[in-house]
Amino acid sequence: ATLSNWESLNLIPGEANVYFEDAFIGKIYFDTDTTKEELVVGLGVDPQISVKREDKRDFKAKSFFGNNRIVSKNYEITLKNNRNKTVVVKLQDRVPISGNSEIKVDEVETGTAQVDKETQILTWEINLGSGSQVQERFSYRVKYPKRRRINLE
Template sequence: MITAYGGVNKKMKGKRDQTEYYGAEDAALPTTIIENQTNVSFRVDIPYTLPSDGETYTVDLTRYFIPAYYEYQCVPKLDESAFLIARITQWDQYNLLEGEANLFFEDTYVGKSILDVRYVSDTLDISLGRDRNVLVKRTKVVDYSKRRFIGANKVETRSWKIEVRNNKAQAINLVITDQLPISRQSEIEVTPQELSGAVRNIENGDLIWSLPLEAKGRKEWQWGYEVKYPKDRYLQLE
């Protein structure tokens, strides 16, 4: 469950009137949401009093219980860390406000994030940070990475192995993204080799593997590509 930092952060939480006190475990204040043309405002329906003691208080104006789909995402070419992502569909019905958010996961504070609601997509992704119990490793397979000459051309082959391990006590959904080189020149040809079931984006070269991973489970696979180009040219391949 994702929960915003809520309630009031003092034992004596202020009061709605002279006798009724508000605690962190209570519900949000009764409010009316007013949708204007360019913004959303919250009108507090019951007067609320804060002590004049110089302390800082935080009060919930509203609460939403929003279903989310959880998955881990990793781009091992850039960072082998796996990030837990909460994906929320049809999020625009909740009048979410853009700004800094405190994130809690399973009643544990995991950090701060910027809630960016300037989306045109119907799915809002919220990163809950790295999870050290989901391990991803990307290594070059030297035996399958080579260079050779064919006539006036040079041909280079690259192969990679990806290993994933779930050290958690529950199954997870994991999305791994890698990338094929993209050639914009006709004399440079990129040919994918074994892609191990990846979904390939022709436009940007992205390779995406979506896989369930059982508790304490592990998987590994290889993928690779071949590049042919004039032997008088120099290409720096990963």
């Protein structure tokens, strides 16, 4: 949960018990001295919202081009709301960033996601109706020297 205008609540730094829908979730520490604009509170895993991320191997391609290997990755994320009310879900994933000039990540397709160009974090804000299911997709291609080994899992 993200709280804006939390300053008006007169919270003091300290430990707090977190309850969600009459169930104890756990304890958190409110660090109001270093929190800026929004206060973020973790509510744990919601068992009524399911998330499935699949590597669509049907579209996975490995090829050779000169001294390089090219690997294409295509992912599909499925969200399902098993609650009896609409929820707003913030879904995030990431495209890899190469720290090596020999390894290039390109041809990134992000679908409807907002992309942070610096961190390559993809963000979807999804209004998920009761009992509904949504699928989001993204893909990218990695080109690297065939003498190198990389792990994309």
